[in-house]
Amino acid sequence: MKRKKQMQTVVLYTSLILLTFIFLFPLIWMLVSSLKNEFQIFKDMKSLQAFLPPAPSEVEGGYFQNYIAAFQRVDLLRYIINSLIYTTGIIVFGLVVNSMAGYALARFRFPLAGFWLGVIIATLIIPPESIFLPLYVLVYDLGWVNTYTGLIVPFIANAFAMFLFRQFFLDFPKELEEAAKIDGCSQIGIFFRIIVPLSKPVFATVAIVLFINHWNDFLWPLVVASDESMRTIQIGLQYFMNEPPIKWGQVMAALTIATVPMLLIFTFLQRYYVQGLTHTGSKN
Amino acid sequence: MSGNSSSAKSLTSDRTPSHTRRPLQKVPSPKKQKRRKSQAFQEAVTGYFFLAPALILLGVFLLYPMGAAFYYSFTDFYILKPDDISWIGLENFTYILQDAEFRQAFWNTVYFSVIVVPVQLAVALVLALLINKKIRFRVFFRTAFFSPVVMSLVVVSILWTFMYNPNEGLINQLLGLVGIQPQPFLTSPDQAMNSIIVMSVWQGAGFQMMIFLSGLQNIPNHLYEAADIDGASSWQKFLHVTLPGLKNIALFIFITISIAAFKLLVQPMIMTQGGPLGSTKSLVYHIYETGFNYRDVGYASAMAVVFTVIVLVITIVQRVLVREERG
Numbered sequence: 001m002k003r004k005k006q007m008q009t010v011v012l013y014t015s016l017i018l019l020t021f022i023f024l025f026p027l028i029w030m031l032v033s034s035l036k037n038e039f040q041i042f043k044d045m046k047s048l049q050a051f052l053p054p055a056p057s058e059v060e061g062g063y064f065q066n067y068i069a070a071f072q073r074v075d076l077l078r079y080i081i082n083s084l085i086y087t088t089g090i091i092v093f094g095l096v097v098n099s100m101a102g103y104a105l106a107r108f109r110f111p112l113a114g115f116w117l118g119v120i121i122a123t124l125i126i127p128p129e130s131i132f133l134p135l136y137v138l139v140y141d142l143g144w145v146n147t148y149t150g151l152i153v154p155f156i157a158n159a160f161a162m163f164l165f166r167q168f169f170l171d172f173p174k175e176l177e178e179a180a181k182i183d184g185c186s187q188i189g190i191f192f193r194i195i196v197p198l199s200k201p202v203f204a205t206v207a208i209v210l211f212i213n214h215w216n217d218f219l220w221p222l223v224v225a226s227d228e229s230m231r232t233i234q235i236g237l238q239y240f241m242n243e244p245p246i247k248w249g250q251v252m253a254a255l256t257i258a259t260v261p262m263l264l265i266f267t268f269l270q271r272y273y274v275q276g277l278t279h280t281g282s283k284n
Numbered sequence: 285m286s287g288n289s290s291s292a293k294s295l296t297s298d299r300t301p302s303h304t305r306r307p308l309q310k311v312p313s314p315k316k317q318k319r320r321k322s323q324a325f326q327e328a329v330t331g332y333f334f335l336a337p338a339l340i341l342l343g344v345f346l347l348y349p350m351g352a353a354f355y356y357s358f359t360d361f362y363i364l365k366p367d368d369i370s371w372i373g374l375e376n377f378t379y380i381l382q383d384a385e386f387r388q389a390f391w392n393t394v395y396f397s398v399i400v401v402p403v404q405l406a407v408a409l410v411l412a413l414l415i416n417k418k419i420r421f422r423v424f425f426r427t428a429f430f431s432p433v434v435m436s437l438v439v440v441s442i443l444w445t446f447m448y449n450p451n452e453g454l455i456n457q458l459l460g461l462v463g464i465q466p467q468p469f470l471t472s473p474d475q476a477m478n479s480i481i482v483m484s485v486w487q488g489a490g491f492q493m494m495i496f497l498s499g500l501q502n503i504p505n506h507l508y509e510a511a512d513i514d515g516a517s518s519w520q521k522f523l524h525v526t527l528p529g530l531k532n533i534a535l536f537i538f539i540t541i542s543i544a545a546f547k548l549l550v551q552p553m554i555m556t557q558g559g560p561l562g563s564t565k566s567l568v569y570h571i572y573e574t575g576f577n578y579r580d581v582g583y584a585s586a587m588a589v590v591f592t593v594i595v596l597v598i599t600i601v602q603r604v605l606v607r608e609e610r611g
Contacts, residue, residue, distance in 0.1 A: 016414060020428040023490065027431055029454055030443055045457045101338035108331030109324070116335060123346055127595050129547050129568045130588040133575040134352035135345065137363075157341035187330045216436035218550050223576055234438040238554065241442050248446060255439045262434045 025051060034252035035063045041248050066253035070240070073250065076257065078229065079236035086221070086232055087214045089152035091207050097156050098206065099199075102165025103191055106172075117166075123159045129219070136223050146227040155214065161206045168202040169195070205272045208265060212273065215261060233258045353592075356585035363579035376586035386587065388562050389570040392477060396566065397545035399481050404541055405534065407489040412496035413526075426497075430490040437487070441554040444483045445470065448555075470556050473563040480551045480564060488544075492537050499533035500526070539602045546595060567591055 032053045033041050040058060044050045054063075070076055104110075105117050135154060144150030172195065180190045196203070221232040237258055240251045266273070357376055361369045380386050411429050415422060432440065447454040448469040456466040469479045503526065511521045548566040552558050558565035558573075571591060575584030 012414070012417065012419065016419065016425055019411070019414070020425060023429050023432060023486070026440075026443055026447060026454075026486075027435070029447070042452060045452070045454055047461075050454060050457070097337045097341065100334040104331045104334035108327050108334070110328035110331035113331065116339065120338075120342070123342060125596060125599050126346065126350060127543070127547055127592060129549065129571070130592040130595075131346065131349040131353055133571075133581055133584055133588065134349035134356060136576075137352070137366075137581065138345075138349060153341070154345040157338045157345065159342070162338060188333075191334070216438070218436075218438055219572070234436055237438055237442060241445065241554075251442065251446065255435075255443055258439050259435050262436065266430075266434050 030252045030255055033249060034066050034256050035059070036249055037065070038247060038249055064253075066247070066249040067257070069247070070250045070253045070257070074236060074239050075228075076233070076236060076254065079231050079233040080257070082225070082230060083215060083232040083234070085148055086151045086217075087211050089148060090155050090214050091210045093152065093156040094158055094161060094210050095203055095207060098158055098161035099165045099196070099203065100191070101157075101162045102167075103169050103195065105162070105166045106169035107177075120159045120162055124163070132219060132223065139224060145224055146230045148230075150224045151221060151230075151232075155220075158210070161210065164206055164209075165202060168199060172199070201272065204269070208269050208273045211265060212262065353585045353588050356581050357589045358586075359582045361581040361585070363581055372582070376583050377590075379583065380586060380590060385562065385565070385570060386567075389565045389567045392563065392565055393546060393548055393567040396477060396481060396484075396548050397542060400484055400545045401538065401541050403481075404485045404489050404492065405538060407485055408492035408496055408537070409530075409534070411489060411493040412500060413522075415493070415497060416500045426493075429493055432487045433491045435487070437550045438554060440483065440487050441551050444479075445555045448479055471560060473559075473561045476556050476560060476564045480555060484545075484551060488541070492541065495533060495537055496530065499530050503529035535602075535606045539599065539606075542598055542602065543595060546598065 028051050032051060036044065036054045036058075037060070040054060044052075044054075101120075105113065105120075139145060139150045139154065142150070144153070176194055176198070177190050180194050185193070216234060217232070218234050221235050225231055225235065237254055240246070240254045358371055358373060359369045360372050360375075415426050415429070419425070435443070450456065450466060450468050450471055453469070455469070460466065468475055470476045507525045507529070508521060511525055516524070547568055549568040549572065552564040552566055552569055553572075556564045558569055567587070568591065571584050571587045574580050574587065
């Protein structure tokens with residue numbers, strides 16, 4: 001009996017370690033290869049040395065030469081700034097517009113309120129991929145191609161975010177708002193001065209969901225930001241893969257750079273992200 | 285949470301001073317009626333003030349393009365001749381039936397979805413069950429399984445393209461260590477889609493694992509205790525307590541993965557450009573190429589309409605199944 005249990009433990013931990021290797025080895029290889037020169041990358045790949053960082057004696061010209069070369073070859077900094085402008089724009093305007101809409105749907109009684117809620121939920125089913133072409137024609141006609149406006153404005157309104165805000169505000173106690181009303185505070189004042197400061201968790205969740213979705217965006221920036229100076233990081237990465245000479249170390253350095261912001265978000269704010277997703281998961 | 289809100293609501297209605305409520309229950313005086321009406325009007329104005337920005341943006345950038353896609357699908361709209369649009373009826377739709385590339389892209393997408401959805405669901409469930417056991421270093425293992433989610437689909441696709449490199453790639457080197465011949469992976473029509481599938485499951489499973497984990501933690505402990513008292517084996521407990529407890533969350537994940545799988549685009553676009561021999565061309569990729577590379581907006585829109593209908597059907601069928609399961 002005891003031996004059977006020991007066997008089970010051994011099997012359990014062996015499979016856990018094997019799975020850990022399967023899920024981690026590409027990431028580790030990417031990180032350590034970004035620190036090596038081309039010759040060393042190919043030499044190390046023949047053994048498990050592929051997953052170990054280079055020994056200090058083998059590094060000529062510093063660990064970060066691939067990173068420096070990557071920044072010199074294309075305007076990576078510009079791509080990162082573009083990505084940050086794009087995501088920050090969507091987050092800032094998105095938080096205001098969607099929280100207001102969520103509040104309206106949670107609190108006020110007005111004609112067609114139920115109808116609009118239905119429309120907003122229905123738009124969740126529309127695959128964004130199916131409207132990109134006419135959306136591009138529209139943005140083109142507005143003269144917004146290769147502008148931040150064209151990148152940001154179409155994605156400010158977000159049905160999913162409105163839905164999250166509405167769920168949160170439905171659970172929000174009404175007494176505070178009523179007390180403020182008696183004190184003569186206007187509805188707009190109540191919302192921005194009382195509701196918003198007390199709703200930090202839902203704002204954090206929506207902000208993180210929006211950041212992750214749009215930092216990783218590919219199709220829309222690809223078609224709207226065709227100009228090199230407007231490229232986002234996800235589009236810029238392809239340069240290292242397609243334009244010769246293809247240097248594996250530089251590719252890995254560029255991929256690592258594109259991953260750092262996501263890594264920071266998940267390390268410090270994962271709780272909010274998972275909260276938001278499981279919240280909707282269980283409610284649906 | 286919902287219990288909280290209902291108690292809050294009843295609290296507020298109880299708090300309404302009774303002397304103001306009582307007269308309203310009788311026939312209100314005309315003056316009061318007027319005031320009530322103007323209050324309702326004010327509430328409607330405020331409501332629309334809060335909702336309007338979102339509605340306008342949704343209308344312009346989501347509903348209008350949807351309508352436009354529908355309209356374009358009956359025309360020969362070509363981007364280089366925007367002023368010369370003519371109505372061609374169902375011609376685009378009848379062409380879809382003859383378009384061999386569309387058929388190939390459709391079946392590629394179906395193949396991808398039919399394999400990715402159950403495999404990813406199963407992998408995510410196994411990972412969640414392992415993590416949910418009483419193990420040491422739980423946080424480490426959970427973080428490890430979740431780590432691919434941190435990388436964007438673009439990053440992952442580029443990284444795996446290098447790993448799949450038939451001559452110098454990491455995977456063939458690792459296979460060589462255990463004595464397996466080098467494989468062609470993305471360069472072979474037989475292996476390219478399967479290589480993309482492996483990568484996609486690897487990237488996505490950790491995310492669904494997290495959702496499963498929150499589901500597992502919501503299964504009340506007393507159910508397991510009761511099963512223990514009845515002398516149930518761990519397999520029986522899994523079958524009769526764990527699985528039923530996860531049903532709703534599994535169905536939710538099933539729906540999200542199916543829809544996401546049907547939208548396959550980034551992986552083939554970056555890794556194979558739809559090749560070799562069109563073996564990884566997906567439906568959305570075919571629509572993208574027709575619209576943006578060949579500029580045939582009319583035909584691309586017709587395919588987009590068909591694509592939307594397919595996604596809607598998947599969603600509705602699954603929703604109905606979920607409801608029947610629950611009812």
